[in-house]
Structures are given as structure tokens and as C-alpha cells.
Amino acid sequence: MINKTPQVNSQQDNNNDRLELVINATGASIWDWQVITGELTLDKRWAEIVGYTVDELQPTQFSTWSNNLHPDDFKKAESLLAQHFNGELDFYEVETRIRHKLGHYVWLLASGTLVERDAKGKPKRMIGTHLDITERKNNEERMLVTTQLLNESQQVGHLGGWELDLKTGDLFWTDETYRIHDTSPEEFNPSVDAGVNYFLPESKEIISMALDEAINNGTGYDLELETYTTKGRQIDIRTTCTVTQEDGISVRLAGIFQDISVNKADKRKLEKSNADLAKANSALKLSAHYDSLTGLPNRILLADRIEKAVARSLSNNKLVAIALIDLDGFKAVNDSYGHNVGDELLKKVSSQLTHVLRKGDTLSRIGGDEFVAVIRDFSDPCESDAIVSRMLESVSTTLMVEGKLLKVSASIGVTFYPLDSASPDQLLRHADQAMYIAKQKGKNRRHIFDIEEDVALKHHNEKLDRVANALHNDEFLLYYQPKVDLLTHELLGVEALIRWNHPEKGVLAPALFLPAVEHDILAIEIGKWVINTALQQLQHWLSLGYDIPISVNISPLQLEHAEFVNDLKDILAQYPSLKPGRLEFEILENSALKDIKSVSKVMKDCNQLGIHFSIDDFGTGYSSLTYLKRLPAEFLKIDQSFVRDMLIDSDDKAIIQGIIELAKVFDLKVIAEGVETPQHGELLLSLGCYIAQGYGIAKPKPAQDILTWLVEWKQTPCLVDGSV
Numbered sequence: 001m002i003n004k005t006p007q008v009n010s011q012q013d014n015n016n017d018r019l020e021l022v023i024n025a026t027g028a029s030i031w032d033w034q035v036i037t038g039e040l041t042l043d044k045r046w047a048e049i050v051g052y053t054v055d056e057l058q059p060t061q062f063s064t065w066s067n068n069l070h071p072d073d074f075k076k077a078e079s080l081l082a083q084h085f086n087g088e089l090d091f092y093e094v095e096t097r098i099r100h101k102l103g104h105y106v107w108l109l110a111s112g113t114l115v116e117r118d119a120k121g122k123p124k125r126m127i128g129t130h131l132d133i134t135e136r137k138n139n140e141e142r143m144l145v146t147t148q149l150l151n152e153s154q155q156v157g158h159l160g161g162w163e164l165d166l167k168t169g170d171l172f173w174t175d176e177t178y179r180i181h182d183t184s185p186e187e188f189n190p191s192v193d194a195g196v197n198y199f200l201p202e203s204k205e206i207i208s209m210a211l212d213e214a215i216n217n218g219t220g221y222d223l224e225l226e227t228y229t230t231k232g233r234q235i236d237i238r239t240t241c242t243v244t245q246e247d248g249i250s251v252r253l254a255g256i257f258q259d260i261s262v263n264k265a266d267k268r269k270l271e272k273s274n275a276d277l278a279k280a281n282s283a284l285k286l287s288a289h290y291d292s293l294t295g296l297p298n299r300i301l302l303a304d305r306i307e308k309a310v311a312r313s314l315s316n317n318k319l320v321a322i323a324l325i326d327l328d329g330f331k332a333v334n335d336s337y338g339h340n341v342g343d344e345l346l347k348k349v350s351s352q353l354t355h356v357l358r359k360g361d362t363l364s365r366i367g368g369d370e371f372v373a374v375i376r377d378f379s380d381p382c383e384s385d386a387i388v389s390r391m392l393e394s395v396s397t398t399l400m401v402e403g404k405l406l407k408v409s410a411s412i413g414v415t416f417y418p419l420d421s422a423s424p425d426q427l428l429r430h431a432d433q434a435m436y437i438a439k440q441k442g443k444n445r446r447h448i449f450d451i452e453e454d455v456a457l458k459h460h461n462e463k464l465d466r467v468a469n470a471l472h473n474d475e476f477l478l479y480y481q482p483k484v485d486l487l488t489h490e491l492l493g494v495e496a497l498i499r500w501n502h503p504e505k506g507v508l509a510p511a512l513f514l515p516a517v518e519h520d521i522l523a524i525e526i527g528k529w530v531i532n533t534a535l536q537q538l539q540h541w542l543s544l545g546y547d548i549p550i551s552v553n554i555s556p557l558q559l560e561h562a563e564f565v566n567d568l569k570d571i572l573a574q575y576p577s578l579k580p581g582r583l584e585f586e587i588l589e590n591s592a593l594k595d596i597k598s599v600s601k602v603m604k605d606c607n608q609l610g611i612h613f614s615i616d617d618f619g620t621g622y623s624s625l626t627y628l629k630r631l632p633a634e635f636l637k638i639d640q641s642f643v644r645d646m647l648i649d650s651d652d653k654a655i656i657q658g659i660i661e662l663a664k665v666f667d668l669k670v671i672a673e674g675v676e677t678p679q680h681g682e683l684l685l686s687l688g689c690y691i692a693q694g695y696g697i698a699k700p701k702p703a704q705d706i707l708t709w710l711v712e713w714k715q716t717p718c719l720v721d722g723s724v
């Protein structure tokens with residue numbers, strides 16, 4: 001507020017008014033200090049600045065000022081004052097804080113001059129002004145904080161800035177831009193050329209062009225480049241540029257300069273790990289679907305290819321051949337030259353085979369030396385046969401592997417879909433079965449899977465299973481058929497004949513089930529069961545007081561079996577009271593002839609155990625006299641086919657006569673089986689054969705019926721007509 005005093009018409013008054021106006025205009029307050037007395041005159045404005053009325057401050061002293069001074073500012077004010085008093089400073093000026101009535105501090109700029117000294121030269125009076133500079137100080141402080149914050153955030157973000165005055169050529173870098181360049185304003189004087197020269201060659205070219213564009217055309221940029229720092233450290237940076245133009249001419253360029261090395265490194269790491277991952281993934285995919293040695297599809301991918309080929313065949317009505325190729329002689333190569341050579345050979349063979357196949361066909365490696373070809377889209381098996389032939393040829397050509405000439409061949413099994421309308425899995429199995437037959441037939445050939453044969457095989461296997469179950473379920477039993485002396489009517493023994501007491505079909509003859517197991521290990525198991533059961537029966541009869549020898553039929557497989565004698569010993573050991581000669585074996589003439597040396601050895605071993613042999617069905621085989629001589633048998637059992645027809649067929653009769661003569665020569669006994677009528681018995685007796693077995697005497701019967709029969713036989717030992 002301007003304090004207007006009454007107008008005085010004098011020069012002095014005018015001057016005073018003017019002074020007051022000026023002071024009011026500056027906003028300053030006036031102070032007047034009697035240094036010696038400490039009296040301090042402060043005006044209304046000063047009082048207002050610190051929140052008081054003038055009256056509240058009366059009387060004002062130096063202490064009015066000094067007591068309210070901010071403790072931190074006291075020393076500074078005092079020292080400046082001292083300097084002014086001693087003449088070091090012409091003018092006293094200090095920025096200090098004074099406590100406001102409300103408790104906060106206000107900033108004052110105190111300025112003043114010593115206007116009077118006493119006689120001794122001591123400061124006496126000083127006059128000056130106080131100016132409220134709180135707002136300016138607050139602004140300065142805010143600016144400082146903001147600048148600090150900006151600086152810190154630039155540091156944290158590695159974000160610098162730059163500015164180029166195109167008129168003067170002055171280049172300004174912010175602190176962070178220096179730091180990014182590993183330098184400081186004291187150490188380095190930035191220039192456009194120096195800055196550009198630090199860039200790596202490729203980046204240098206880019207930044208130079210970008211700068212030219214900015215200067216000449218006013219086009220800004222935002223680039224990610226590579227540069228060296230002033231200390232030679234390579235970094236990744238982002239630099240942008242905004243252009244200021246005046247009258248179409250670029251006058252100022254400014255932008256940011258950011259160190260993005262960490263981001264870039266992370267990005268590169270990420271890219272690298274992504275690439276590694278992609279590589280690993282594709283390797284994984286490859287190893288999951290491809291054979292690592294040959295690079296061919298493996299079994300998993302093959303399954304997929306077969307499925308697709310089958311689906312395609314259904315839609316285009318063409319055939320698919322599944323060919324399983326197994327190398328012959330590969331093991332020998334591996335064994336003689338080592339696995340490396342073996343592996344190389346496999347690679348060569350796989351490439352040979354691939355060349356033979358057409359586009360769209362598949363060659364897969366499914367095991368060591370096993371390959372599968374899926375040949376599609378042909379109308380006649382002959383077409384694919386040409387390819388199979390070429391595959392055979394290609395494998396059997398002599399190959400040079402690691403300096404060695406090697407020769408293998410292939411056995412190939414083929415099946416055709418949909419002629420063989422099996423599942424993909426079964427198709428493979430069928431091709432494998434066919435390949436196995438190709439091997440058995442002498443290798444280096446193909447064999448086509450035979451569906452009918454397969455069906456028969458399946459039936460056969462089912463039969464085997466049923467017989468195995470029967471054995472397991474104790475469904476077999478032994479019937480016994482007496483052998484008698486036609487002269488004395490004595491019971492010489494019984495032949496054990498197996499029956500299957502089938503739960504649904506009743507009692508079955510051996511012809512209905514034994515042939516199915518003839519070549520199977522099951523025949524041996526059944527054989528053991530028969531011997532054991534016969535021995536139990538022997539012992540049972542003995543316990544009842546009947547000493548009836550039992551002859552048991554031994555199958556060819558059983559006789560050939562290496563463990564036959566040992567197994568027999570084990571069984572016999574369970575019947576220690578058994579007398580020698582009570583158990584007899586009947587072996588077929590043909591099986592005895594198979595391997596005469598080992599068979600006669602087995603027979604001799606059995607003889608040692610007290611077991612005698614009959615050559616069964618004698619006359620149907622082709623025993624030479626020499627062989628007959630070497631077989632340690634006791635009986636020749638004339639085959640019933642000769643006996644049955646001897647009454648009407650003179651040839652059969654002659655054969656029987658011949659056998660009887662032969663037996664005499666070799667000191668063997670003769671039994672005739674199939675003696676169905678009393679007439680048969682009579683004729684046999686007249687020919688000199690008096691041991692007989694047949695329906696005319698007794699049909700095979702369960703063990704418990706034998707004793708009943710025996711009682712009857714002893715009472716009336718007559719042959720009956722048992723012909724069928």
C-alpha cells in the first residue's frame with residue numbers, strides 16, 4: 001500500500017514521495033539499525049512479511065531480527081556483516097530465513113550499507129532493505145529437486161539427451177550422455193564428428209545418413225545402433241532426433257541418447273535361447289520320428305504313414321504293399337568288422353532302398369537291420385512286385401564300405417492292403433511272418449503273406465490253446481486196451497491210450513486232438529502226463545494185487561527231446577517200488593528211423609531203467625534191415641491196417657508173414673493189433689503170431705473196467721466179433 005503523505009510544495013517533499021513510490025514498487029521494506037545501541041527500525045512492510053502488525057513488534061531491536069533468524073543462516077549473515085564492517089565488502093547482502101508468526105520461515109534478501117561510523121570508526125548506523133524472496137527460493141528449490149530427480153531418472157534409465165545448435169555448431173550433452181560415453185564434461189568436449197566417429201562402421205554409416213537427412217530435410221530419426229564409448233567399450237544405444245526449423249531451415253536438433261545394452265543383451269539372450277529351444281525342439285521332433293542313424297522315419301512315423309496309406313487306399317481304390325525287409329548276413333558283418341562298418345552298411349543299404357522307391361512311398365527303419373517299405377497307389381500286386389525285386393537286387397549288390405567290399409542280401413515279406421484287410425499293426429505282423437518264411441525258404445527272396453495260411457495257423461493256435469487248457473484242467477484220461485497171448489489166453493499187458501473227456505463233446509479219440517500238438521512243446525507235456533498217469537495206474541493195480549504191465553505211446557517229439565531220459569528218471573523216482581519191465585514204450589517206426597543213432601541211445605538208456613520198446617505201426621515205415629538190427633526193441637507191433645485186411649488181401653497176409661519171419665531173424669517178438677474177429681486170431685496163430693490186441697479181444701476202456709473185463713476173460717477167453 002502506498003502511504004500517501006499530504007502534498008508539500010517543496011523540492012524535498014517531491015523527492016521523498018518519489019523515493020517512497022520507488023520503494024513501494026520494489027516491494028522492499030526499509031530497515032534502519034543503530035549498531036551501537038542495537039535499536040532497529042523495521043517498517044510496516046517487514047512486519048507484514050513476517051505476519052505481524054508494527055505495533056506487535058514495538059519496540060524493535062536488533063534481537064527482534066536476530067532471534068527470529070533461522071539458526072543455519074546466522075553465521076553466514078554475521079560473517080558477511082563483519083566483512084562489510086571491516087571494509088572487505090562494499091555492500092552487505094545476504095539471503096536468510098526469518099521465522100513467520102505462524103512458525104514457518106520466509107526467505108528475505110537483506111541488503112544494506114553502513115552509513116555512519118563513530119569517531120573511533122566503529123560502525124554506528126546501517127540502512128538497508130528487506131525483500132521477500134520466498135517464492136523465488138521455493139521455485140529454485142523445486143527446480144533443484146526436479147533437476148536432481150531428472151538426473152537420477154536419466155541415470156537409472158541410462159537415458160541421456162543431446163542438443164545441437166546448427167547455427168553455432170555447439171553440441172550439448174546431458175550428464176547421462178557423458179556417462180554413457182564413459183566420460184565427463186571435464187574430460188571430453190563433444191562434437192558431432194567425434195560423436196559420430198565412435199559408432200561401429202555399419203552404425204556410423206546409418207547415423208551419418210540420418211544426421212544429413214535431419215539437417216537437410218528436417219527429418220527426425222529413432223535408431224538403435226552400436227557404438228564404442230570413449231574408453232573403447234562397445235554398447236548398444238538408442239538415439240532419437242527431433243528437428244526444429246525456422247523458415248524451412250533446420251536450426252536445432254535435439255533428442256535422447258539411451259544405453260540399451262542391457263535390453264539388447266537380454267533380447268539377444270532371449271533370441272539365442274529361443275533359437276536354441278527351436279533347435280532342440282526340432283531335434284526332439286526329429287528323434288521322435290526319425291531314426292538317428294539313417295534319417296529314415298522310425299516306427300512311430302511309420303505307423304502314421306501306414307494309416308495314411310490305408311486311408312488313401314480306401315479313397316482311391318488302389319493297393320498298398322507293406323514290405324518288411326530284413327537283411328541276411330548283417331550280423332556277420334557286424335561281428336567281423338565292428339559296429340561302425342555295420343552302421344555304414346546300414347546307411348548305404350537304406351539309401352539304395354530309397355532310390356528304388358517312388359515319390360510318395362515310405363522307407364522306414366524299425367530295428368537293427370529291419371526296414372519297412374510302404375508302397376502306395378498300384379492296381380495289381382505285380383506292379384509292386386517289380387519294386388520288391390529291385391529292392392532285393394539293390395540290397396544284394398556288393399557295396400564298398402570303409403574300404404571293404406561287403407555283400408548282404410534281404411529277405412522280404414510282403415502283404416497287400418486291402419487284400420489283407422488287417423489293421424496297420426497286423427499288416428506289419430503279417431509282413432513280418434512272410435519275411436520269416438522267406439528266411440526259412442533260403443533268404444535273398446520275397447514271400448507274400450498268405451491269408452488262408454494265416455487263417456489256418458490261427459485255427460491251429462486256437463486248437464493248441466484249447467488242448468493246453470484241457471491239460472491244465474485235468475480233462476485228459478487214459479483208456480487201456482488188453483494185449484493177450486492167443487495160445488495161453490494170458491493177459492500180457494495193456495496199452496494206455498489217451499482220451500479227452502471234453503466238457504461239451506464227450507470222450508474224444510486222440511486223432512481229434514493229438515495231431516494239433518504234434519510239433520508243439522505241448523506234446524512233451526502231455527507225454528509226461530501220460531507216463532505219470534500210467535505209473536499211478538500200475539501202482540494202483542499192484543496195490544489191488546494185479547501185476548499188469550502198461551505200454552505207453554511216446555510221440556516222436558518227446559523221444560527226440562534232449563531231456564526225455566532225465567524227465568523219465570524224475571518221474572520213475574516217484575515210484576520206487578516199481579519192478580522192471582512193467583512200463584513199456586511204443587514208438588512209431590518212422591520216428592525211430594529219424595535219427596537212428598540218438599534214438600537207439602535213448603532206447604538203451606531206457607532199457608537200463610527196465611523199460612522195453614515196441615516198434616508201433618510196423619510195416620508202414622521203410623525200415624531197412626540194418627536199421628532194425630540197431631534198434632534195441634523187444635516187440636514189433638504189426639500195423640492194424642495189414643491185420644484188418646489179411647483175411648481178404650493176400651498181399652497184406654504176405655506182409656504179415658514177412659514181418660513174422662523178420663522178427664524171428666532179429667529175435668524180436670511180434671504183436672498184431674487190430675484183431676477184430678476170431679478169424680483174425682486164428683489166421684495169426686496159424687502164421688506164428690500169438691500175441692494180439694484188438695476189438696475182438698477188448699476195446700480200449702477206462703481203467704476201472706479192465707478188471708471187470710479180466711474176470712470175464714478168464715472165465716471165457718474167447719475172441720468175439722468186434723469189427724467196426
Ligand code: C2E
Nearest residue numbers: 497498509510530553554555674675676693694695696700
Ligand atoms: P496206436 O498206438 O497204434 O494204438 C492203437 C489204436 O488202434 C488205438 O486207437 C486203438 O483204439 C485202435 N485199435 C485197437 N484195436 C483195434 C481194432 O481192432 N480195430 C480198430 N479199428 N482199431 C483198433 P486210438 O486209441 O484212437 O489211438 C490212435 C493212436 O493215437 C494210437 O495208435 C497212438 O499212435 C496214438 N495215441 C494214443 N494214445 C496216445 C498217447 O498217450 N500218446 C501218444 N503219443 N500217442 C497216443
Ligand code: MG
Nearest residue numbers: 495553586616
Ligand atoms: Mg500204440
Ligand code: MG
Nearest residue numbers: 616617639673
Ligand atoms: Mg499202432
